Amino acid sequence: MKRLVSFLLLFVLAVAGTMAAKEQRISPEENARQSRKAAKKQQKFLNKANKKQNKAMKKYAKQQRKATKKANKDLAARRRG
Numbered sequence: 001m002k003r004l005v006s007f008l009l010l011f012v013l014a015v016a017g018t019m020a021a022k023e024q025r026i027s028p029e030e031n032a033r034q035s036r037k038a039a040k041k042q043q044k045f046l047n048k049a050n051k052k053q054n055k056a057m058k059k060y061a062k063q064q065r066k067a068t069k070k071a072n073k074d075l076a077a078r079r080r081g
Contacts (some may be wrong), residue, residue: 048063
């Protein structure tokens, strides 16, 4: 009796495993579609990151221009006074 139960359990697990494996297979077209989708998502992320970096660089450059202008103004005031 134990052998029969263990055999049936093994058979059920084997069948379930093959069914799960069949569901995981994808067609080449589906794979290509997923690949294009992932590439598009990556490109969108990179564009967003580049935009953020450019904005930060412009902000830093503006701060540097302001600091230079202020330093020059202070220096000119010291020379006069």
